[in-house]
Amino acid sequence: MNREFTKGIIDDNPIFVLLLGLCPALGVSGLVVNALGMGAGVIFVMLGSNICVSLLKNFIPPKVRIPSYIVIIASFVTIVQMVMEAFAPDLYDNLGVFVPLIVVNCAILGRAEAFASKNTLKNSVLDALGMGIGFTLGLTLIALVREILGAGTITLVSIGAFDGVISIPGLIEAPARIFSLPAGALLAIGFLKAFFNWKSQSKRGEA
Amino acid sequence: MKQLLKTGGKLALICAVAATALALINMVTAPRIEYNREQRLLQALEEVSGGFEIGEEQEVEHRVITHAHRLFDEAGEPAGIILRMRSDGYGGEMQLIAGYRLDGSLITARLLDNEETPGLGKEAEEAQYMEKFEGKGSSDEPVPVRKDQLPEDQADAVTGSTITFSGIAEGLAAGAEYVRQQEGDES
Numbered sequence: 001m002n003r004e005f006t007k008g009i010i011d012d013n014p015i016f017v018l019l020l021g022l023c024p025a026l027g028v029s030g031l032v033v034n035a036l037g038m039g040a041g042v043i044f045v046m047l048g049s050n051i052c053v054s055l056l057k058n059f060i061p062p063k064v065r066i067p068s069y070i071v072i073i074a075s076f077v078t079i080v081q082m083v084m085e086a087f088a089p090d091l092y093d094n095l096g097v098f099v100p101l102i103v104v105n106c107a108i109l110g111r112a113e114a115f116a117s118k119n120t121l122k123n124s125v126l127d128a129l130g131m132g133i134g135f136t137l138g139l140t141l142i143a144l145v146r147e148i149l150g151a152g153t154i155t156l157v158s159i160g161a162f163d164g165v166i167s168i169p170g171l172i173e174a175p176a177r178i179f180s181l182p183a184g185a186l187l188a189i190g191f192l193k194a195f196f197n198w199k200s201q202s203k204r205g206e207a
Numbered sequence: 208m209k210q211l212l213k214t215g216g217k218l219a220l221i222c223a224v225a226a227t228a229l230a231l232i233n234m235v236t237a238p239r240i241e242y243n244r245e246q247r248l249l250q251a252l253e254e255v256s257g258g259f260e261i262g263e264e265q266e267v268e269h270r271v272i273t274h275a276h277r278l279f280d281e282a283g284e285p286a287g288i289i290l291r292m293r294s295d296g297y298g299g300e301m302q303l304i305a306g307y308r309l310d311g312s313l314i315t316a317r318l319l320d321n322e323e324t325p326g327l328g329k330e331a332e333e334a335q336y337m338e339k340f341e342g343k344g345s346s347d348e349p350v351p352v353r354k355d356q357l358p359e360d361q362a363d364a365v366t367g368s369t370i371t372f373s374g375i376a377e378g379l380a381a382g383a384e385y386v387r388q389q390e391g392d393e394s
Contacts, residue, residue: 056221059217060217060221061213061214061217061218063214064214064215064217064218067218068217068218068221071218071221071222071225072221072225074225075225075228075229078229079228079229079232082229082232082233082236082237082240083232083236085236085240085243086235086236086237086239086240086243087236087239089243089247093332094329181327181367
């Protein structure tokens with residue numbers, strides 16, 4: 001597997017290692033389905049912005065590169081917002097204010113500035129996919145922890161007779177409500193980050 | 208100077224291309240978004256009508272009420288009013304729709320467009336949220352606007368989203384008052 005692709009998933013995971021994009025990671029990790037929807041939006045925007053920035057890297061004047069990146073990213077976010085509102089209104093309602101906030105997701109601007117503006121188109125695409133998928137996995141992991149502990153359910157997309165909600169017996173009657181509140185998001189991220197630190201240390205034989 | 212123009216020109220070009228792309232996509236999605244919104248409104252009107260016939264939309268000049276639809280029973284007699292209202296929530300303006308009987312008591316209500324917090328204030332979108340207000344609003348049974356006016360189990364349910372609750376309750380109370388005034392004027 002290509003290193004540019006795999007690094008974003010584990011070694012340089014944007015949420016747990018680079019600590020980028022924590023605002024949506026705190027905000028939309030209450031339900032698994034929202035995390036997946038947000039992740040899909042971020043993958044699309046990151047892919048689009050990395051492609052544009054990589055193609056335009058010789059055209060964009062260095063002095064105005066940040067405004068240029070923001071315009072490009074904001075355009076893709078607006079596209080996601082309009083398409084989502086038109087074709088997936090329920091998801092749009094749930095994500096609410098967090099969709100426009102993809103613009104200021106530092107994971108995306110960070111990749112445009114640190115990677116796509118210095119690398120080839122192919123590597124930028126791989127980087128965007130890896131980082132996007134890494135972000136989605138991280139967000140989904142937090143959402144799983146929060147939703148299972150905080151509500152005792154796992155909410156996925158409803159298909160046919162399956163309404164999309166899996167109930168966990170025992171937890172649904174007595175959930176730890178704190179995990180569905182914002183404080184729970186911080187707790188969940190903190191413990192997961194500690195876990196990943198411990199993992200990477202023991203891999204290096206330091207633990 | 209020349210460098211400045213060149214830099215500015217390039218930035219302007221990027222913006223122009225971006226704006227054009229957005230305009231094209233907007234042309235595709237705008238009608239669909241409008242259609243979704245109308246469908247949601249129609250469905251909500253049906254849900255709060257209590258089974259009565261829904262009359263035509265009227266605009267209303269009022270602090271919170273924007274539109275009204277009269278309700279008629281099978282004989283064509285006035286049976287109530289549906290009001291569309293805007294109220295302030297935790298995340299800005301909320302759109303409410305509520306059906307009232309002629310005495311001002313609430314048939315039921317729905318929360319439409321809002322920016323409330325998912326998991327907390329957003330729960331008010333559920334139909335069962337409005338059960339605590341149903342039947343309230345006539346002159347001898349006011350709409351509960353404070354948490355301590357609710358039975359204990361219902362008060363617990365709005366904990367964590369008090370501002371959403373107040374916004375909805377005050378909107379519904381203003382609506383009930385409006386209905387009572389209207390009917391008072393006419394009879």
